[in-house]
Amino acid sequence: MTTKVLEVKGLCKSFGGVRALRDLSFTVNENEVLGLIGPNGSGKSTTVNTLSGVLPPTAGEIRLGGHPVQNLPEWDRVAMGLTRTFQTASVFPEFTVREQVVLGCEATRRSRPIASAFRLKADRAEEQEIAKRVDTVLELTGLTALADAKVGVISAAEQRFLMIATALASGPKMILLDEPAAGMISHERETLTRMIRRICDSGTSVLVIEHHMALIMEVCDRIVVLNFGAQIAEGTPAEIRENRAVIDAYLGEAA
Numbered sequence: 001m002t003t004k005v006l007e008v009k010g011l012c013k014s015f016g017g018v019r020a021l022r023d024l025s026f027t028v029n030e031n032e033v034l035g036l037i038g039p040n041g042s043g044k045s046t047t048v049n050t051l052s053g054v055l056p057p058t059a060g061e062i063r064l065g066g067h068p069v070q071n072l073p074e075w076d077r078v079a080m081g082l083t084r085t086f087q088t089a090s091v092f093p094e095f096t097v098r099e100q101v102v103l104g105c106e107a108t109r110r111s112r113p114i115a116s117a118f119r120l121k122a123d124r125a126e127e128q129e130i131a132k133r134v135d136t137v138l139e140l141t142g143l144t145a146l147a148d149a150k151v152g153v154i155s156a157a158e159q160r161f162l163m164i165a166t167a168l169a170s171g172p173k174m175i176l177l178d179e180p181a182a183g184m185i186s187h188e189r190e191t192l193t194r195m196i197r198r199i200c201d202s203g204t205s206v207l208v209i210e211h212h213m214a215l216i217m218e219v220c221d222r223i224v225v226l227n228f229g230a231q232i233a234e235g236t237p238a239e240i241r242e243n244r245a246v247i248d249a250y251l252g253e254a255a
């Protein structure tokens, strides 16, 4: 049976007179990587910003695991299992890689500062649980060997992997990746492609925005295509490659 992780129904977003999103409806299922593609200005970032809670939708419904989340703040959505990365790397150069990933666990921490101060038993158990989760996430993102390196000295691609690791540290059901391959060279994109598949196989569904079509076609199970804020196609990579409206609006004849 297919389990829906994220359901988007009739999503609209306007900025004054600009209708950035026009009635989007799609789902992301368990064990699925969904690609969101389209020309510049077609509404991809607005979709991710609206899904994650950075922007309030003008209309429509967003459900996570069946629960409506469109009126919840970003932090609550993270705690419920919906997390994201941003287009630009937001990292702390003075932290170690491990310390930065630990920050990503904050949204799901149960213990309060008072418990930490007294080192209560439950708090110690949670510390151990977090350490284990951080190790798992570092392995999933290929950063184990860099765990004690300062964030400021690792490569730009590794910093992007670290952003994914930090987002995964909250143990999400669903991760939104906003142009994760930006600035990467060929072998780094291949590493990223394998990483996205591993993330999906480990139980976190993925929605990925990306302009790099080879990566999208290789990693996605299904693809949604936007143009001028409207959904013009949805299908498997093979179907999207052949879709006349998508070729005309975005891919061109070469894809």
Ligand SMILES: Nc1ncnc2c1ncn2[C@@H]1O[C@H](COP(=O)(O)OP(=O)(O)OP(=O)(O)O)[C@@H](O)[C@H]1O
Residues within 6 Å of the ligand: 015, 018, 019, 020, 038, 039, 040, 041, 042, 043, 044, 045, 046, 047
């Ligand atoms: N904060 C904002 N205020 C006004 N208009 C906005 C705002 N954010 C986005 N828009 C407009 O909404 C539309 C969709 O923009 P969006 O950034 O979502 O597109 P995109 O597909 O992510 O583009 P790109 O591939 O260039 O990142 C564009 O017309 C854009 O100018």
